[in-house]
Amino acid sequence: MSEKTEKTGQRLPVFKTYKLYVGGKFPRSESGRVYEVTDSKDKWLANAPLSSRKDARDAVVAARKAFGGWSGATAYNRGQILYRVAEMLEGRKDQFVREVADAEGLSKSKAAAQVDAAIDRWVWYAGWTDKIAQVVGGGNPVAGPFFNLSTPEPTGVVVVLAPQKSSFLGLVSVIAPVIATGNTVIVAASEKSPLPALSLGEVLATSDVPGGVVNVLSGRTAEIATPLAAHQDVNAIDLAGADEVLAKELEIAAADNLKRVIRPQAVDYTETPGIERLTAFLETKTVWHPTGALGASGSSY
Amino acid sequence: MSGGIHRGLYSRYARRYAPLVTMPTTATSPTAKHVGGTPTHALGDVTASDSTLRRFLHGLPGVDAVGLEARAASLGTRSIKTTAKAYAIDLAISMVDLTTLEGADTPGKVRALGAKAVHPDPTDRTTPTTAAVCVYPDMVATAKEAVAGSGVKVASVATAFPAGRAALDVKLADVRDAVAAGADEVDMVIDRGAFLAGNYMKVYDEIVAVKGTCGTKARLKVIFETGELSTYDNIRRASWLGMLAGADFIKTSTGKVAVNATPANTLLMLEAVRDFRAQTGVQVGVKPAGGIRTSKDAIKFLVLVNETAGADWLDNHWFRFGASSLLNDLLMQRQKLATGRYSGPDYVTVD
Numbered sequence: 001m002s003e004k005t006e007k008t009g010q011r012l013p014v015f016k017t018y019k020l021y022v023g024g025k026f027p028r029s030e031s032g033r034v035y036e037v038t039d040s041k042d043k044w045l046a047n048a049p050l051s052s053r054k055d056a057r058d059a060v061v062a063a064r065k066a067f068g069g070w071s072g073a074t075a076y077n078r079g080q081i082l083y084r085v086a087e088m089l090e091g092r093k094d095q096f097v098r099e100v101a102d103a104e105g106l107s108k109s110k111a112a113a114q115v116d117a118a119i120d121r122w123v124w125y126a127g128w129t130d131k132i133a134q135v136v137g138g139g140n141p142v143a144g145p146f147f148n149l150s151t152p153e154p155t156g157v158v159v160v161l162a163p164q165k166s167s168f169l170g171l172v173s174v175i176a177p178v179i180a181t182g183n184t185v186i187v188a189a190s191e192k193s194p195l196p197a198l199s200l201g202e203v204l205a206t207s208d209v210p211g212g213v214v215n216v217l218s219g220r221t222a223e224i225a226t227p228l229a230a231h232q233d234v235n236a237i238d239l240a241g242a243d244e245v246l247a248k249e250l251e252i253a254a255a256d257n258l259k260r261v262i263r264p265q266a267v268d269y270t271e272t273p274g275i276e277r278l279t280a281f282l283e284t285k286t287v288w289h290p291t292g293a294l295g296a297s298g299s300s301y
Numbered sequence: 302m303s304g305g306i307h308r309g310l311y312s313r314y315a316r317r318y319a320p321l322v323t324m325p326t327t328a329t330s331p332t333a334k335h336v337g338g339t340p341t342h343a344l345g346d347v348t349a350s351d352s353t354l355r356r357f358l359h360g361l362p363g364v365d366a367v368g369l370e371a372r373a374a375s376l377g378t379r380s381i382k383t384t385a386k387a388y389a390i391d392l393a394i395s396m397v398d399l400t401t402l403e404g405a406d407t408p409g410k411v412r413a414l415g416a417k418a419v420h421p422d423p424t425d426r427t428t429p430t431t432a433a434v435c436v437y438p439d440m441v442a443t444a445k446e447a448v449a450g451s452g453v454k455v456a457s458v459a460t461a462f463p464a465g466r467a468a469l470d471v472k473l474a475d476v477r478d479a480v481a482a483g484a485d486e487v488d489m490v491i492d493r494g495a496f497l498a499g500n501y502m503k504v505y506d507e508i509v510a511v512k513g514t515c516g517t518k519a520r521l522k523v524i525f526e527t528g529e530l531s532t533y534d535n536i537r538r539a540s541w542l543g544m545l546a547g548a549d550f551i552k553t554s555t556g557k558v559a560v561n562a563t564p565a566n567t568l569l570m571l572e573a574v575r576d577f578r579a580q581t582g583v584q585v586g587v588k589p590a591g592g593i594r595t596s597k598d599a600i601k602f603l604v605l606v607n608e609t610a611g612a613d614w615l616d617n618h619w620f621r622f623g624a625s626s627l628l629n630d631l632l633m634q635r636q637k638l639a640t641g642r643y644s645g646p647d648y649v650t651v652d
Contacts (some may be wrong), residue, residue, distance in 0.1 A: 057643055171398070232636075232643025256642065 024211015415447025
């Protein structure tokens with residue numbers, strides 16, 4: 001019998017248990033729930049965790065804890081780490097091509113194009129980390145003996161509702177700019193196709209991104225997003241994956257502690273993104289620094 | 302066989318531990334012979350001499366470590382929700398001894414802590430006050446001023462806290478200073494070195510002396526530093542020793558060592574105070590200190606109290622939490638219950 005099995009090359013299938021990615025660990029949902037994820041033709045692919053509000057709460061704690069270290073890292077260092085993510089993705093491209101093809105019903109070549117674009121996007125944002133300060137910060141001319149400097153600073157903990165349709169390229173396009181500038185992020189993966197997002201967690205865990213900088217939750221977007229939009233320790237929310245009704249509701253909840261909000265908008269994720277998403281979660285800090293006493297000549301030198 | 306009171310204690314232990322005791326407890330209880338002789342409580346004669354005290358403490362049944370930890374863990378699985386949770390959180394807030402015991406304590410920090418103890422959540426005046434603030438003796442006067450008129454007590458650590466390595470005179474002077482400055486409660490540390498060396502009488506005498514110095518002005522909490530006592534048996538012995546010497550509270554730890562209050566060692570001490578009251582009629586409080594940081598942990602301790610010592614101890618006169626960061630978590634949970642939104646550290650004071 002065993003000989004026959006060997007000859008025909010049959011193996012027992014090894015299914016993957018998809019898990020959340022929170023605080024650098026891979027927990028199941030606190031609620032113990034899962035839901036069935038299917039491909040575009042309703043064929044079962046895997047069970048994904050169905051996150052509860054408590055998973056969301058834990059993710060905020062993890063993201064807040066990671067914020068100090070990540071925002072305090074040098075921009076250059078963040079750039080190196082994001083580039084490392086791209087390197088790791090390159091090595092696991094086949095897996096992502098398969099998952100994206102299943103999730104979005106694409107042919108293998110079209111899915112490969114999406115994954116390539118997503119990897120290139122990581123590299124693109126990795127390059128921006130130490131350049132954005134020059135673009136949106138700088139020295140301001142003021143009428144007085146002061147240096148007046150504006151520097152962009154990260155907003156804090158950002159919640160991102162990943163685009164529902166573009167399960168990987170869209171996901172990367174909303175996460176990468178947020179963490180490139182030093183924020184930490186909690187991302188609610190696409191409700192129907194969360195698998196590429198959950199696998200991205202595995203890549204992030206092995207590419208020097210400190211635990212808690214990116215936290216991936218899968219489940220019902222509305223269920224995860226509602227407590228997060230009202231959470232007092234969340235500083236901003238990107239509603240990319242919310243429909244119109246949900247977005248309105250979340251925006252109202254987010255107003256309570258004056259979260260920054262990006263409203264859902266039609267985006268073609270294959271286009272070059274521009275720097276809007278980078279600057280959306282930056283705050284400008286301006287400092288006045290005395291130049292010192294001016295001599296009789298009008299200069300202290 | 303022996304006196305009724307004696308049987309009360311031992312049959313309790315016998316019932317609970319008989320199948321589990323690994324060390325034979327052959328020593329007969331000294332109380333058996335002398336019960337009834339003392340006016341204060343039935344165990345008065347235990348402390349007549351070094352040898353009677355040693356025989357009594359070593360006659361206490363051994364602790365079943367696995368059973369104790371399993372019991373503490375199983376009591377930690379209770380689900381406390383909604384109105385019960387709201388009650389537990391308010392109770393826990395009212396039991397907090399808000400503590401700052403840093404070398405860097407300034408009068409300003411102590412005043413800030415006092416203000417926080419009086420109004421833990423300034424945005425919600427229905428929040429109960431904490432039980433006390435706990436400071437070093439030289440900060441007692443400042444703390445007293447900060448909480449004046451609020452009912453919040455001032456506790457002071459004393460007796461060469463946290464090591465307790467000083468001569469008795471020095472320790473007593475420390476206590477006198479604290480009491481003179483107006484401390485309502487004194488937290489003393491026992492001499493762990495003497496305890497571990499088996500010199501129980503020395504430890505006992507020190508506690509008695511400190512208690513005498515406190516007089517009626519201040520309640521005495523005795524810190525055992527359970528993390529340094531090595532075994533559960535030692536914690537049980539220390540608990541009984543402290544209670545025999547007249548402690549008003551027995552307290553787990555200083556918060557200055559690696560292992561502080563755990564559910565298991567607190568459970569053990571709760572059993573001791575329960576049995577002590579059954580034996581002598583004297584009620585003694587318990588204070589776990591150090592390492593309790595979340596509301597969830599605090600509620601687990603409250604379950605332990607209710608299930609072990611009973612509802613009589615569910616009051617800040619008999620049970621306290623020695624903590625500082627715990628209060629912020631309790632306040633955030635309280636805000637969550639009130640508003641339905643998760644709160645964040647931006648909405649409580651950072652101290």
